[in-house]
Amino acid sequence: DSGVTQTPKHLITATGQRVTLRCSPRSGDLSVYWYQQSLDQGLQFLIQYYNGEERAKGNILERFSAQQFPDLHSELNLSSLELGDSALYFCASSVTGGTGELFFGEGSRLTVL
Amino acid sequence: AQSVAQPEDQVNVAEGNPLTVKCTYSVSGNPYLFWYVQYPNRGLQFLLKYITGDNLVKGSYGFEAEFNKSQTSFHLKKPSALVSDSALYFCAVRGPTSGTYKYIFGTGTRLKVLA
Numbered sequence: 772d773s774g775v776t777q778t779p780k781h782l783i784t785a786t787g788q789r790v791t792l793r794c795s796p797r798s799g800d801l802s803v804y805w806y807q808q809s810l811d812q813g814l815q816f817l818i819q820y821y822n823g824e825e826r827a828k829g830n831i832l833e834r835f836s837a838q839q840f841p842d843l844h845s846e847l848n849l850s851s852l853e854l855g856d857s858a859l860y861f862c863a864s865s866v867t868g869g870t871g872e873l874f875f876g877e878g879s880r881l882t883v884l
Numbered sequence: 885a886q887s888v889a890q891p892e893d894q895v896n897v898a899e900g901n902p903l904t905v906k907c908t909y910s911v912s913g914n915p916y917l918f919w920y921v922q923y924p925n926r927g928l929q930f931l932l933k934y935i936t937g938d939n940l941v942k943g944s945y946g947f948e949a950e951f952n953k954s955q956t957s958f959h960l961k962k963p964s965a966l967v968s969d970s971a972l973y974f975c976a977v978r979g980p981t982s983g984t985y986k987y988i989f990g991t992g993t994r995l996k997v998l999a
Contacts, residue, residue, distance in 0.1 A: 816986060816987065870993075873918075
């Protein structure tokens with residue numbers, strides 16, 4: 772158990788809908804990262820937050836947004852969903868300072884029908 | 885921009901034989917390098933990292949990796965493979981630039997250890 776909690780584990784929805792994925796980082800970790808893993812594209816970095824502020828942005832679509840709350844949990848919002856958004860979405864957290872490894876949650880599997 | 889390449893989609897090795905999973909990287913300055921393993925329907929688990937110091941890094945489950953600055957490589961190795969090592973392996977790099985803590989992952993290499 773990495774200490775990073777993600778909910779829901781599985782989500783099935785329809786095209787055009789909006790979903791919210793939630794992540795609770797390890798106790799004491801201020802950084803949260805979001806990644807998308809799809810079959811044909813490996814692990815894609817989406818966005819990183821540090822203590823409530825956006826720190827780095829990757830290949831995140833405009834239809835996607837994220838935020839980190841004062842209690843350090845983070846949410847990834849996916850809207851106007853398309854079939855191609857079906858993927859595993861991972862959250863990870865790291866020790867403050869950023870020189871260490873990432874600790875990953877078990878992921879949220881999103882299926883868009 | 886930082887990047888990571890894992891040139892092999894899949895590596896097959898017989899149980900008991902040594903294994904190598906390859907990784908090359910590109911980053912400005914000295915890199916922070918990582919290896920992770922992913923079992924089916926699970927999150928990624930940290931195996932080992934190189935930040936500085938000895939070029940041979942030892943990690944979990946008997947794995948080790950060799951950092952080679954001139955070849956910009958960070959290959960994962962294990963002297964004797966187990967069937968239970970079969971999984972998806974990811975190499976990752978993080979640039980040392982302060983304020984930008986992007987961890988970039990390779991596309992993954994599927995390791996299959998045959999009994």
